[in-house]
Amino acid sequence: MPQEPIRFANGAAYDRMMGVWTRFVGDIFLDWLALKPGLQWLDVGCGTGAFTQLVVDRCRPAGAQGIDPSESQLEFARQRPAAKTAEFRLGDAMDLPFEDSRFDAAVMALVLFFVPEPEKGVAEMMRVVRPGGTVAAYVWDILGGGFPMDPIVAELRAMGKTPVLPPRTDISTLDALEALWRRCGLEAVEARPIAVERTFADFEDYWRTTLGAGSVKDRIAAMPEAERTRLKEGARARLPAEADGRIIQKAWANAAKGQVPG
Numbered sequence: 001m002p003q004e005p006i007r008f009a010n011g012a013a014y015d016r017m018m019g020v021w022t023r024f025v026g027d028i029f030l031d032w033l034a035l036k037p038g039l040q041w042l043d044v045g046c047g048t049g050a051f052t053q054l055v056v057d058r059c060r061p062a063g064a065q066g067i068d069p070s071e072s073q074l075e076f077a078r079q080r081p082a083a084k085t086a087e088f089r090l091g092d093a094m095d096l097p098f099e100d101s102r103f104d105a106a107v108m109a110l111v112l113f114f115v116p117e118p119e120k121g122v123a124e125m126m127r128v129v130r131p132g133g134t135v136a137a138y139v140w141d142i143l144g145g146g147f148p149m150d151p152i153v154a155e156l157r158a159m160g161k162t163p164v165l166p167p168r169t170d171i172s173t174l175d176a177l178e179a180l181w182r183r184c185g186l187e188a189v190e191a192r193p194i195a196v197e198r199t200f201a202d203f204e205d206y207w208r209t210t211l212g213a214g215s216v217k218d219r220i221a222a223m224p225e226a227e228r229t230r231l232k233e234g235a236r237a238r239l240p241a242e243a244d245g246r247i248i249q250k251a252w253a254n255a256a257k258g259q260v261p262g
Contacts (some may be wrong), residue, residue, distance in 0.1 A: 015076060017209050019050035021148050024196040025253045026054045029109070029138050031132055033194065033257060038062045039104035044093050044125060045069075045111030049077025049086070055107075057084040065098070067091030093121045109136035110178075110253070113166035122184045129260045135186055136257035138154040138194060141179065142169045148198070148254035149210055155234035159227070164216050174254040186258025193252050200247040203236050 038090040046066030064086035104126035115121035124221035140147045178191035200206040
């Protein structure tokens with residue numbers, strides 16, 4: 001049975017949930033890329049614009065473009081201060097609406113495992129980046145347990161239910177991501193894990209924030225009450241609290257970068 005599509009319809013709720021995680025990983029990712037100011041950037045699958053905002057704030061680009069297939073996410077992104085520098089538009093990662101060699105850097109932040117054909121997505125980024133420019137991405141290490149929703153995903157599996165996950169989790173491991181970059185013909189390829197952590201006031205804060213947006217929220221809301229309770233308590237057991245009730249959750253992503261051949 002095909003997996004139900006993952007939807008991101010509520011930009012504000014998504015930003016509270018995944019946008020914060022995006023910024024945590026994105027800070028380390030941008031330090032690693034270490035690109036100079038004044039470049040032209042492309043953020044593929046920009047969503048609510050959380051990563052685009054980081055690029056504008058930290059990298060001082062000459063210009064930036066963000067594309068995403070969700071108009072509701074783009075509406076949220078266009079309200080950010082970054083919109084003074086960046087343009088946000090509808091677009092498909094496998095058919096980018098830009099001419100060849102338009103950018104100095106193209107990135108995907110927590111997006112590549114949503115692209116049906118990852119090789120095509122990377123090839124499109126390479127096409128629109130100038131020779132010598134940077135193509136880079138990071139994705140949650142879902143198969144390795146690094147996904148921020150892993151406590152809920154693991155409990156769903158324990159209940160015999162199939163969790164809603166990105167369709168291409170196969171490329172989320174470090175080895176697979178690095179191999180993809182090399183297979184696509186990028187040069188000076190490097191890959192690394194990025195570990196982060198986030199503090200929630202208590203488990204209820206984690207639960208509300210994590211289930212604030214997307215298809216998982218709808219699916220859990222449709223469960224019988226007894227199943228919802230079992231899922232919640234099972235996830236709680238997987239996230240032991242500190243003495244003051246806080247939840248400190250660790251998560252990690254895998255990242256790859258390379259240069260377009262000259």
